[in-house]
Amino acid sequence: MLTDAFLNRTRTRWMRWLTDFRYCLNGTWYTAEITDKEIDGDKLRITTMTTDEVAGTVTAVRIYDNNGTLALSATENITKKATQGILTVWEFPLYEV
Numbered sequence: 766m767l768t769d770a771f772l773n774r775t776r777t778r779w780m781r782w783l784t785d786f787r788y789c790l791n792g793t794w795y796t797a798e799i800t801d802k803e804i805d806g807d808k809l810r811i812t813t814m815t816t817d818e819v820a821g822t823v824t825a826v827r828i829y830d831n832n833g834t835l836a837l838s839a840t841e842n843i844t845k846k847a848t849q850g851i852l853t854v855w856e857f858p859l860y861e862v
Contacts, residue, residue, distance in 0.1 A: 767861045776804050776859050783836055785829040786813045790845075791821035797853075807860040813853050820847040828855075 786797045801812040811828070823843040828836045837857070845851055 772807070772859065772861065773804075776807070776809055779857075779859065780804060780809050782830040782832075783809070783811060783828050784831045785833075786811065787827045787829070788815065788823050788841075788851075789825040790815075790817065790819055790823050792824075793819075794827075795819075797851075805856075807858050809857045809859060811855045811857075813855070815845075815851040818847050820845065823851065826853075 780802050783802070784799070786799055787794050788797055789795075795815065795817050797813040797815050799811060800814050801810075803810050815823075821844070823841050823845070825838065825840050827838045830836050843851060
């Protein structure tokens with residue numbers, strides 16, 4: 766069984782490594798600003814904000830680590846106006862099963 770100390774250290778490392786959040790809006794990939802990263806219990810929580818001025822639909826998101834390796838990808842269906850940003854909070858549980 767993994768110890769709590771090991772899991773907490775692993776969560777902290779992963780939090781530091783996840784540095785690049787991208788989203789696909791109308792077929793074009795943009796980079797969102799990561800505004801906060803924290804550990805809450807067994808979860809990594811990442812808050813992001815879009816900064817574009819484009820109307821359309823976000824169809825996918827990706828998170829990369831500090832070496833440019835894709836860590837996570839997901840499909841989405843978020844519609845926005847050109848005057849709107851999107852504030853998102855992503856939670857990733859990390860625990861032993």
